[in-house]
Amino acid sequence: MKSSMLFPDPSGDLCDFLDRLPGLLERARPQKSRHRDRLPQGVEELSNLLTIDRDHLPPDYMARPPLLAAYLHYFLPWNLVRQVRLLGGLAAHLDLKPDASIVDVGAGPLTFALAMWLALPQLRTRRLDITAEDRTDAPMRVGRDLLRSLDSAGSWRVALSRPAGMGGRQGSSGTPRRKADLLVAANVMNEIPRGAHRTAGNPGASLQALLRSWERRLTPHGRILVIEPGVRDACRMLTDLRGLALERGWRVVSPCPHQLECPQPGIGRRPWCHFAFATGKVPHWLEELGLQAGLPKERASLGFLLLERADAVTADQPAGGLLPMRVVSDPFDLPEARRGVYGCTARGMVLLELGAGSTPPQGDLLEVREPSGKRKDKKSGALIIGAPEANSPPSRGPRKR
16 A cells, blocks of 8 residues: 555654753743742643633633743643644645745744744745734744744744734734735634634634635635644534635645545534544653643644645546545454554545554555445444455556566
8 A cells, every 4th residue: 555644753853842942931931930830720721721611711811921831831832743743744735935925823932833943844944934923922922032043044034913903903013914825824713712603594604704814815826724633623613614615616635635525524423533643752841741730641633724726736646446545543453353444535434454564543645445345334334445455556467578
Protein backbone atom coordinates (compact mmCIF):
# COMPACT_ATOMS: atom_id res chain seq x y z
CA MET A 1 0.00 0.00 0.00
CA LYS A 2 1.19 3.48 -0.85
CA SER A 3 0.87 5.83 2.13
CA SER A 4 1.71 9.32 3.35
CA MET A 5 1.89 10.41 6.98
CA LEU A 6 -0.24 13.27 8.33
CA PHE A 7 1.46 13.58 11.72
CA PRO A 8 5.22 13.05 11.33
CA ASP A 9 7.41 13.22 14.40
CA PRO A 10 8.53 16.80 15.06
CA SER A 11 12.13 17.91 14.89
CA GLY A 12 14.10 18.79 18.00
CA ASP A 13 13.23 22.46 17.45
CA LEU A 14 9.84 22.02 19.11
CA CYS A 15 11.28 20.30 22.18
CA ASP A 16 13.98 22.95 22.49
CA PHE A 17 11.44 25.77 22.26
CA LEU A 18 9.13 24.19 24.84
CA ASP A 19 12.08 23.71 27.21
CA ARG A 20 12.82 27.45 26.96
CA LEU A 21 9.20 28.63 26.99
CA PRO A 22 8.79 29.38 30.74
CA GLY A 23 11.82 31.67 30.68
CA LEU A 24 10.69 33.35 27.47
CA LEU A 25 7.23 33.95 28.94
CA GLU A 26 8.69 35.38 32.12
CA ARG A 27 10.62 37.94 30.11
CA ALA A 28 7.71 38.73 27.76
CA ARG A 29 5.01 38.91 30.43
CA PRO A 30 6.19 38.50 34.04
CA GLN A 31 3.56 36.99 36.34
CA LYS A 32 2.53 38.46 39.64
CA SER A 33 3.30 36.08 42.48
CA ARG A 34 -0.38 35.47 43.26
CA HIS A 35 -1.04 34.46 39.66
CA ARG A 36 2.03 32.20 39.61
CA ASP A 37 0.92 30.45 42.81
CA ARG A 38 -2.56 29.86 41.42
CA LEU A 39 -1.50 28.83 37.92
CA PRO A 40 -2.78 25.21 38.20
CA GLN A 41 -6.18 26.46 39.39
CA GLY A 42 -6.25 28.95 36.52
CA VAL A 43 -5.51 26.15 34.05
CA GLU A 44 -8.35 24.06 35.46
CA GLU A 45 -10.76 27.00 35.36
CA LEU A 46 -9.91 27.88 31.76
CA SER A 47 -10.16 24.23 30.72
CA ASN A 48 -13.70 24.13 32.09
CA LEU A 49 -14.60 27.38 30.32
CA LEU A 50 -13.32 25.98 27.03
CA THR A 51 -15.21 22.69 27.41
CA ILE A 52 -18.08 21.98 29.82
CA ASP A 53 -18.74 25.66 30.69
CA ARG A 54 -18.14 27.05 27.21
CA ASP A 55 -21.38 29.06 27.19
CA HIS A 56 -19.90 31.10 30.07
CA LEU A 57 -16.54 31.80 28.38
CA PRO A 58 -15.96 35.58 28.51
CA PRO A 59 -15.24 37.00 25.02
CA ASP A 60 -12.30 38.92 26.48
CA TYR A 61 -10.93 36.08 28.60
CA MET A 62 -7.38 36.70 27.39
CA ALA A 63 -7.58 40.22 28.78
CA ARG A 64 -7.90 38.71 32.28
CA PRO A 65 -4.42 38.12 33.71
CA PRO A 66 -5.07 34.79 35.51
CA LEU A 67 -6.71 33.26 32.44
CA LEU A 68 -4.08 34.67 30.08
CA ALA A 69 -1.33 33.19 32.26
CA ALA A 70 -3.09 29.82 32.18
CA TYR A 71 -3.39 29.98 28.40
CA LEU A 72 0.24 30.94 27.82
CA HIS A 73 1.71 28.32 30.16
CA TYR A 74 -0.53 25.35 29.36
CA PHE A 75 -2.77 25.76 26.32
CA LEU A 76 -0.18 27.48 24.12
CA PRO A 77 2.42 24.69 24.44
CA TRP A 78 -0.16 21.95 23.86
CA ASN A 79 -1.55 23.77 20.84
CA LEU A 80 2.00 23.98 19.51
CA VAL A 81 2.38 20.21 19.93
CA ARG A 82 -0.78 19.70 17.87
CA GLN A 83 -0.10 22.26 15.18
CA VAL A 84 3.59 21.49 14.67
CA ARG A 85 2.74 17.83 14.05
CA LEU A 86 -0.09 18.77 11.65
CA LEU A 87 1.88 21.37 9.70
CA GLY A 88 4.70 18.89 9.23
CA GLY A 89 2.22 16.62 7.46
CA LEU A 90 0.79 19.50 5.39
CA ALA A 91 4.21 20.85 4.37
CA ALA A 92 3.72 20.15 0.66
CA HIS A 93 0.48 22.19 0.70
CA LEU A 94 1.99 25.11 2.63
CA ASP A 95 5.04 25.86 0.50
CA LEU A 96 4.35 29.60 0.50
CA LYS A 97 6.18 31.81 -1.98
CA PRO A 98 8.33 34.76 -0.87
CA ASP A 99 6.23 37.82 0.02
CA ALA A 100 3.14 35.66 0.57
CA SER A 101 0.48 37.15 2.82
CA ILE A 102 -1.06 35.25 5.77
CA VAL A 103 -4.04 36.39 7.82
CA ASP A 104 -4.40 34.66 11.19
CA VAL A 105 -7.94 35.18 12.54
CA GLY A 106 -8.17 34.80 16.31
CA ALA A 107 -4.39 34.60 16.48
CA GLY A 108 -4.04 34.67 20.27
CA PRO A 109 -0.33 34.45 21.14
CA LEU A 110 0.57 33.82 17.47
CA THR A 111 0.38 30.06 17.97
CA PHE A 112 0.11 29.33 14.25
CA ALA A 113 3.05 31.54 13.29
CA LEU A 114 5.19 29.90 15.99
CA ALA A 115 4.12 26.43 14.85
CA MET A 116 4.85 27.30 11.23
CA TRP A 117 8.36 28.45 12.13
CA LEU A 118 9.04 25.29 14.14
CA ALA A 119 7.47 22.86 11.64
CA LEU A 120 8.45 24.34 8.27
CA PRO A 121 12.14 25.35 8.29
CA GLN A 122 12.07 25.87 4.52
CA LEU A 123 9.97 29.02 5.09
CA ARG A 124 12.26 30.65 7.65
CA THR A 125 14.32 32.62 5.17
CA ARG A 126 11.39 33.73 3.01
CA ARG A 127 9.85 37.15 3.48
CA LEU A 128 6.30 36.58 4.67
CA ASP A 129 3.68 39.12 5.70
CA ILE A 130 1.60 37.93 8.66
CA THR A 131 -1.42 39.85 9.92
CA ALA A 132 -2.44 38.57 13.34
CA GLU A 133 -5.94 39.49 14.47
CA ASP A 134 -7.53 39.12 17.88
CA ARG A 135 -9.91 41.03 20.09
CA THR A 136 -7.19 41.35 22.77
CA ASP A 137 -3.75 42.91 22.27
CA ALA A 138 -1.90 41.31 25.21
CA PRO A 139 -1.56 37.72 23.89
CA MET A 140 -0.56 38.94 20.43
CA ARG A 141 2.22 41.09 21.88
CA VAL A 142 3.52 38.11 23.86
CA GLY A 143 3.39 35.96 20.75
CA ARG A 144 5.29 38.56 18.74
CA ASP A 145 8.04 38.56 21.37
CA LEU A 146 8.18 34.75 21.28
CA LEU A 147 8.44 34.76 17.50
CA ARG A 148 11.23 37.34 17.63
CA SER A 149 13.17 34.96 19.90
CA LEU A 150 13.09 32.50 16.97
CA ASP A 151 13.21 34.86 14.00
CA SER A 152 16.05 37.10 15.10
CA ALA A 153 16.67 38.18 11.49
CA GLY A 154 13.11 39.48 11.16
CA SER A 155 12.36 37.52 7.98
CA TRP A 156 8.66 37.50 8.80
CA ARG A 157 6.89 40.84 9.01
CA VAL A 158 4.18 40.66 11.66
CA ALA A 159 1.36 43.19 12.00
CA LEU A 160 -1.03 43.05 14.96
CA SER A 161 -4.63 44.09 14.46
CA ARG A 162 -7.87 44.21 16.41
CA PRO A 163 -10.88 43.72 14.12
CA ALA A 164 -13.28 46.60 13.59
CA GLY A 165 -16.03 46.49 16.18
CA MET A 166 -13.70 44.99 18.80
CA GLY A 167 -11.83 48.11 19.73
CA GLY A 168 -9.74 48.13 16.58
CA ARG A 169 -9.89 49.27 13.01
CA GLN A 170 -8.59 48.02 9.70
CA GLY A 171 -4.91 48.72 9.32
CA SER A 172 -4.60 49.64 13.01
CA SER A 173 -1.05 48.31 13.00
CA GLY A 174 -0.04 50.80 10.36
CA THR A 175 0.25 48.15 7.62
CA PRO A 176 -2.16 48.28 4.65
CA ARG A 177 -4.45 45.30 4.47
CA ARG A 178 -3.50 42.88 1.69
CA LYS A 179 -5.44 40.03 0.19
CA ALA A 180 -4.26 36.82 1.81
CA ASP A 181 -2.65 33.81 0.16
CA LEU A 182 -3.51 31.83 3.29
CA LEU A 183 -6.19 32.57 5.88
CA VAL A 184 -5.88 30.66 9.15
CA ALA A 185 -8.50 30.23 11.87
CA ALA A 186 -7.22 28.06 14.73
CA ASN A 187 -9.28 27.38 17.85
CA VAL A 188 -11.83 29.97 16.75
CA MET A 189 -14.95 27.89 16.20
CA ASN A 190 -14.49 26.06 19.50
CA GLU A 191 -15.02 29.38 21.29
CA ILE A 192 -18.38 30.00 19.58
CA PRO A 193 -21.19 29.29 22.11
CA ARG A 194 -22.93 25.96 21.49
CA GLY A 195 -25.59 26.26 18.82
CA ALA A 196 -24.76 29.89 18.01
CA HIS A 197 -23.93 28.96 14.40
CA ARG A 198 -27.35 27.30 13.99
CA THR A 199 -29.92 30.09 13.71
CA ALA A 200 -33.64 29.35 13.45
CA GLY A 201 -34.76 28.64 9.90
CA ASN A 202 -31.22 28.63 8.52
CA PRO A 203 -28.84 26.44 10.54
CA GLY A 204 -25.80 27.49 8.50
CA ALA A 205 -26.44 31.25 8.32
CA SER A 206 -23.65 32.39 10.62
CA LEU A 207 -21.15 29.93 9.12
CA GLN A 208 -22.08 31.13 5.64
CA ALA A 209 -21.48 34.72 6.73
CA LEU A 210 -18.15 33.70 8.26
CA LEU A 211 -17.05 31.88 5.11
CA ARG A 212 -18.06 34.80 2.90
CA SER A 213 -16.08 37.21 5.08
CA TRP A 214 -13.03 34.98 4.69
CA GLU A 215 -13.50 34.73 0.94
CA ARG A 216 -13.45 38.52 0.59
CA ARG A 217 -10.03 38.60 2.21
CA LEU A 218 -8.34 36.06 -0.07
CA THR A 219 -6.48 36.29 -3.35
CA PRO A 220 -8.13 34.35 -6.23
CA HIS A 221 -5.96 31.32 -5.38
CA GLY A 222 -5.90 31.82 -1.61
CA ARG A 223 -6.44 28.89 0.74
CA ILE A 224 -8.22 28.51 4.09
CA LEU A 225 -6.89 26.43 6.97
CA VAL A 226 -9.16 25.83 9.97
CA ILE A 227 -7.83 23.91 13.00
CA GLU A 228 -9.94 22.95 16.01
CA PRO A 229 -9.65 20.75 19.11
CA GLY A 230 -10.75 17.19 18.43
CA VAL A 231 -13.98 17.48 20.42
CA ARG A 232 -17.42 16.65 19.04
CA ASP A 233 -18.97 20.15 19.01
CA ALA A 234 -16.04 21.86 17.28
CA CYS A 235 -15.68 19.08 14.72
CA ARG A 236 -19.40 19.12 13.97
CA MET A 237 -18.99 22.78 13.07
CA LEU A 238 -16.07 21.83 10.83
CA THR A 239 -18.31 19.33 9.05
CA ASP A 240 -21.00 22.00 8.60
CA LEU A 241 -18.37 24.42 7.27
CA ARG A 242 -17.09 21.74 4.89
CA GLY A 243 -20.56 21.25 3.41
CA LEU A 244 -21.06 24.98 2.91
CA ALA A 245 -17.61 25.35 1.35
CA LEU A 246 -18.28 22.58 -1.17
CA GLU A 247 -21.56 24.29 -2.11
CA ARG A 248 -19.68 27.56 -2.66
CA GLY A 249 -17.11 26.12 -5.04
CA TRP A 250 -14.34 25.05 -2.70
CA ARG A 251 -12.65 21.66 -2.47
CA VAL A 252 -11.08 19.97 0.52
CA VAL A 253 -7.34 19.46 0.08
CA SER A 254 -6.99 17.66 3.41
CA PRO A 255 -7.93 15.60 5.34
CA CYS A 256 -10.76 14.33 3.12
CA PRO A 257 -9.81 11.81 0.39
CA HIS A 258 -13.03 12.73 -1.47
CA GLN A 259 -15.46 15.60 -1.97
CA LEU A 260 -18.64 13.66 -1.14
CA GLU A 261 -20.81 13.68 1.98
CA CYS A 262 -18.86 13.29 5.22
CA PRO A 263 -19.43 9.84 6.77
CA GLN A 264 -18.36 11.16 10.20
CA PRO A 265 -20.66 14.12 10.91
CA GLY A 266 -20.81 13.65 14.68
CA ILE A 267 -24.62 13.58 14.67
CA GLY A 268 -26.27 11.40 17.29
CA ARG A 269 -24.06 8.40 17.98
CA ARG A 270 -22.17 8.69 14.71
CA PRO A 271 -18.43 9.45 15.00
CA TRP A 272 -16.98 12.87 14.30
CA CYS A 273 -13.98 13.55 12.09
CA HIS A 274 -10.89 14.07 14.23
CA PHE A 275 -7.43 12.60 14.72
CA ALA A 276 -5.46 11.67 17.83
CA PHE A 277 -1.81 10.82 18.42
CA ALA A 278 0.55 10.17 21.30
CA THR A 279 2.04 13.38 22.64
CA GLY A 280 5.57 12.02 22.75
CA LYS A 281 8.23 13.66 24.86
CA VAL A 282 7.27 16.98 26.44
CA PRO A 283 9.15 19.00 29.08
CA HIS A 284 8.84 17.99 32.72
CA TRP A 285 7.48 21.42 33.69
CA LEU A 286 4.52 21.00 31.31
CA GLU A 287 3.76 17.48 32.52
CA GLU A 288 3.93 18.69 36.13
CA LEU A 289 1.59 21.63 35.48
CA GLY A 290 -0.91 19.28 33.85
CA LEU A 291 -0.81 16.94 36.86
CA GLN A 292 -1.29 19.81 39.31
CA ALA A 293 -4.28 21.05 37.30
CA GLY A 294 -5.78 17.57 37.06
CA LEU A 295 -5.25 17.56 33.28
CA PRO A 296 -2.49 15.04 32.48
CA LYS A 297 -2.04 14.32 28.78
CA GLU A 298 -0.78 11.27 26.94
CA ARG A 299 -2.61 11.96 23.65
CA ALA A 300 -3.50 15.08 21.70
CA SER A 301 -6.35 15.39 19.21
CA LEU A 302 -7.57 17.85 16.58
CA GLY A 303 -9.86 18.32 13.62
CA PHE A 304 -9.02 20.50 10.61
CA LEU A 305 -9.89 21.54 7.08
CA LEU A 306 -7.57 22.82 4.36
CA LEU A 307 -9.64 24.35 1.56
CA GLU A 308 -8.78 25.61 -1.91
CA ARG A 309 -10.79 26.86 -4.88
CA ALA A 310 -12.33 24.00 -6.85
CA ASP A 311 -10.60 25.18 -10.04
CA ALA A 312 -7.13 24.93 -8.46
CA VAL A 313 -4.59 22.45 -9.82
CA THR A 314 -4.92 19.21 -7.87
CA ALA A 315 -2.53 16.39 -7.12
CA ASP A 316 -2.28 13.33 -9.34
CA GLN A 317 -5.14 10.87 -8.91
CA PRO A 318 -4.38 7.28 -7.88
CA ALA A 319 -4.04 4.61 -10.52
CA GLY A 320 -7.13 2.73 -11.65
CA GLY A 321 -8.38 0.18 -9.13
CA LEU A 322 -6.94 2.09 -6.17
CA LEU A 323 -9.01 3.89 -3.56
CA PRO A 324 -7.64 6.77 -1.42
CA MET A 325 -8.32 6.10 2.29
CA ARG A 326 -7.66 8.30 5.31
CA VAL A 327 -7.05 6.28 8.49
CA VAL A 328 -9.42 7.55 11.20
CA SER A 329 -8.83 5.12 14.07
CA ASP A 330 -6.09 3.37 15.97
CA PRO A 331 -5.52 -0.29 15.02
CA PHE A 332 -7.84 -2.66 16.90
CA ASP A 333 -8.25 -6.42 17.29
CA LEU A 334 -10.54 -8.46 15.03
CA PRO A 335 -11.62 -12.09 15.25
CA GLU A 336 -9.21 -14.83 14.27
CA ALA A 337 -6.16 -12.93 15.56
CA ARG A 338 -6.50 -10.24 12.91
CA ARG A 339 -6.24 -6.46 13.27
CA GLY A 340 -7.88 -3.57 11.45
CA VAL A 341 -8.41 0.18 11.21
CA TYR A 342 -11.34 2.28 10.12
CA GLY A 343 -10.89 4.56 7.15
CA CYS A 344 -12.74 7.30 5.29
CA THR A 345 -13.14 6.85 1.53
CA ALA A 346 -15.35 7.89 -1.38
CA ARG A 347 -17.19 4.60 -0.69
CA GLY A 348 -17.97 5.80 2.85
CA MET A 349 -16.46 4.32 5.98
CA VAL A 350 -14.44 1.16 5.47
CA LEU A 351 -12.76 -1.36 7.73
CA LEU A 352 -9.31 -2.19 6.43
CA GLU A 353 -7.99 -5.56 7.59
CA LEU A 354 -4.28 -5.25 8.21
CA GLY A 355 -1.62 -7.59 6.98
CA ALA A 356 1.38 -8.75 8.97
CA GLY A 357 3.55 -5.84 10.11
CA SER A 358 1.18 -3.20 8.71
CA THR A 359 0.02 -0.71 11.39
CA PRO A 360 -0.75 2.69 9.83
CA PRO A 361 -1.35 5.41 12.45
CA GLN A 362 -4.31 7.75 12.52
CA GLY A 363 -4.19 10.34 9.78
CA ASP A 364 -2.18 8.32 7.27
CA LEU A 365 -3.44 8.57 3.69
CA LEU A 366 -3.35 5.17 2.01
CA GLU A 367 -4.08 3.86 -1.46
CA VAL A 368 -5.88 0.53 -1.12
CA ARG A 369 -7.56 -1.78 -3.59
CA GLU A 370 -11.20 -1.10 -4.38
CA PRO A 371 -13.23 -3.66 -2.39
CA SER A 372 -14.40 -6.45 -4.65
CA GLY A 373 -16.94 -7.92 -2.24
CA LYS A 374 -19.78 -6.59 -0.12
CA ARG A 375 -18.74 -7.79 3.32
CA LYS A 376 -19.66 -5.31 6.06
CA ASP A 377 -18.53 -4.81 9.63
CA LYS A 378 -21.38 -5.84 11.94
CA LYS A 379 -20.54 -3.17 14.51
CA SER A 380 -20.22 -0.09 12.28
CA GLY A 381 -21.72 -1.13 8.97
CA ALA A 382 -18.45 -0.20 7.27
CA LEU A 383 -17.48 -2.00 4.07
CA ILE A 384 -14.64 -4.45 4.72
CA ILE A 385 -11.44 -4.36 2.64
CA GLY A 386 -9.53 -7.58 3.08
CA ALA A 387 -5.84 -7.97 3.80
CA PRO A 388 -3.12 -8.41 2.84
CA GLU A 389 -3.22 -9.48 -0.80
CA ALA A 390 -6.36 -7.40 -1.54
CA ASN A 391 -4.44 -4.24 -0.70
CA SER A 392 -1.49 -4.67 -3.01
CA PRO A 393 -1.34 -2.46 -6.11
CA PRO A 394 -3.11 -3.83 -9.17
CA SER A 395 -1.03 -5.96 -11.49
CA ARG A 396 0.48 -4.10 -14.42
CA GLY A 397 1.27 -7.28 -16.38
CA PRO A 398 4.55 -9.16 -16.81
CA ARG A 399 7.73 -7.19 -17.24
CA LYS A 400 9.35 -7.13 -20.64
CA ARG A 401 12.68 -8.86 -20.74
